[in-house]
Amino acid sequence: MEYFLIIISSIFVNNILLSQFLGICPFLGVSNKLSTATGMSGAVCFVITLATVVTYLVNQYLLLPFGLGFLQTIAFILIIAALVQMVEIVLKKISPSLYQALGIFLPLITTNCAVLGVAITVVTKEFTFGGESHMLNLAEATVYALATSLGYGLAMILFAGLREHLAMNDVPKAFKGLPIALITVSIMAMAFLGFTGII
Amino acid sequence: MEDRIMSKLSLITKGFIKDNPTFVLVLGMCPTLATTTSALNGLEMGLATLFVLVLSNMAISALAPLVPDKVHIPVYIVVIATFVTVLQLLMQAYVPSVYAQLGLFIPLIVVNCIVLGRAEAFANKNGVIDSALDGLGIGIGFTMSLTAIGVVREILGSGSVFGLKFIPGDGILAFVMAPGAFMVLGYLMVLFNKYLKK
Numbered sequence: 001m002e003y004f005l006i007i008i009s010s011i012f013v014n015n016i017l018l019s020q021f022l023g024i025c026p027f028l029g030v031s032n033k034l035s036t037a038t039g040m041s042g043a044v045c046f047v048i049t050l051a052t053v054v055t056y057l058v059n060q061y062l063l064l065p066f067g068l069g070f071l072q073t074i075a076f077i078l079i080i081a082a083l084v085q086m087v088e089i090v091l092k093k094i095s096p097s098l099y100q101a102l103g104i105f106l107p108l109i110t111t112n113c114a115v116l117g118v119a120i121t122v123v124t125k126e127f128t129f130g131g132e133s134h135m136l137n138l139a140e141a142t143v144y145a146l147a148t149s150l151g152y153g154l155a156m157i158l159f160a161g162l163r164e165h166l167a168m169n170d171v172p173k174a175f176k177g178l179p180i181a182l183i184t185v186s187i188m189a190m191a192f193l194g195f196t197g198i199i
Numbered sequence: 200m201e202d203r204i205m206s207k208l209s210l211i212t213k214g215f216i217k218d219n220p221t222f223v224l225v226l227g228m229c230p231t232l233a234t235t236t237s238a239l240n241g242l243e244m245g246l247a248t249l250f251v252l253v254l255s256n257m258a259i260s261a262l263a264p265l266v267p268d269k270v271h272i273p274v275y276i277v278v279i280a281t282f283v284t285v286l287q288l289l290m291q292a293y294v295p296s297v298y299a300q301l302g303l304f305i306p307l308i309v310v311n312c313i314v315l316g317r318a319e320a321f322a323n324k325n326g327v328i329d330s331a332l333d334g335l336g337i338g339i340g341f342t343m344s345l346t347a348i349g350v351v352r353e354i355l356g357s358g359s360v361f362g363l364k365f366i367p368g369d370g371i372l373a374f375v376m377a378p379g380a381f382m383v384l385g386y387l388m389v390l391f392n393k394y395l396k397k
Binding site: 018019020021022023024025028070071072073074077078081110111112113115116117120121124173174175178179180181182183185186187189190192193 | 312378379381
C-alpha cells in the first residue's frame with residue numbers, strides 16, 4: 001500500500017517537472033519532437049534510478065559513518081558524472097541500437113538537475129505516507145526514483161505531443177518559441193493540480 | 200583609459216539586458232521557476248547564484264591554462280561544487296532560515312547551466328578580473344530577473360511586495376503554485392521580446 005502511495009504521488013501529485021521544477025532545461029530543450037522526447041525520457045529514467053541507488057548506498061555506508069556529510073554535493077555530482085560516463089561505455093558495447101537511440105542524450109544528463117535533485121531529496125527529506133513521516137529505506141528510495149522518473153517521462157511526452165501541434169499554429173511574433181511553450185506548460189500544470197485531491 | 204573603463208563596465212552591463220541569463224540565454228530555469236514564489240525568495244536565490252558565479256569564474260579563469268582539455272568539464276564541476284559547498288556551509292551557519300526556505304535549490308546551483316555555461320563560454324579564455332566582472336554582470340542580471348518574476352508572482356498571488364501587503368484578501372493562489380510560475384515567466388518573456396530585445 002505504501003509503495004502504491006509513493007508511485008501515485010510521485011508520478012501525478014508531485015510531478016517532478018510540473019510541481020517540483022526539476023529538469024526544466026532539457027524539458028524545454030528537447031520537447032520539440034515526440035521521438036527525441038521519448039529517447040530523453042528513457043535515458044533519464046534509467047540514469048535517475050541507477051544514480052539514486054548508488055548515491056543512497058554511498059551516503060549510507062561511506063559518507064555518514066565517516067562524518068563526511070558536508071561532502072554530499074561534491075560526492076554526488078562526481079558519482080553521477082562517472083555513472084553517466086560508464087552507462088555510455090557499457091551501452092555502446094552491449095546494445096548499440098539502444099546506444100543509438102539514447103546516446104546523444106546521455107552526456108546532457110550529467111547537468112540535468114532532476115538527477116542530482118532526486119538523489120539529494122531521498123537522503124535528506126522526510127516523507128509522509130499514511131500519517132507518519134520517516135526517511136526512505138533503500139527499497140522505497142528505488143521505487144520513488146523510478147516513479148519520479150516515470151512522471152518525468154509522462155510530462156515530457158505529453159508536452160512534446162502538444163508542442164508538435166503548437167508548431168503548426170500561427171502565434172503572435174513575441175510569443176513564438178519558448179513563451180507560448182511556457183504558457184502551455186502552465187495550463188498543463190494546472191491540469192495536474194487536479195490530482196492533488198487523490199491522496 | 201576612458202575606453203578601458205567603459206569596456207570593463209560593459210562586461211558587467213551586458214548581463215542585464217543583452218545577455219540576460221533568464222530571458223535571452225534561457226539558462227537556469229529550475230531555480231527561476233521554483234524559488235520565485237515571492238520577491239524576497241527570488242532575490243535571495245539570485246544573490247546565492249551570484250556568489251558562486253563570481254568565485255567559480257575567477258577560480259576557473261586562473262586554473263584554465265593548467266587543466267588538460269580532455270578533463271576540463273569534470274574539473275570545472277568540482278570547482279563549482281566546492282564553492283557551492285562553501286556557500287551551503289556559510290548559509291547554514293549565518294542565515295539558516297533562508298537556507299531552509301530555498302532548500303534543495305542551493306545544492307542544485309552545481310548543475311545550474313549558467314555557472315558551467317559562463318565557465319565554458321567566458322572564464323576559460325579570459326583573465327581573472329574580466330571573468331569576475333562577467334560573473335558579476337550575469338549574476339546581477341539573473342538576480343534582477345528572479346526578483347522581477349518574484350514581484351509579479353507575489354503581487355498576484357498574495358497581494359504584497361517584499362512582504363508589505365497592500366491588496367487585502369488572499370490573492371490568486373495559483374500564482375504562488377506551479378502553474379503561475381510558468382505563466383508569469385512566459386508572459387514576462389513576451390514583454391521582454393517585444394520591448395527590450397534588439
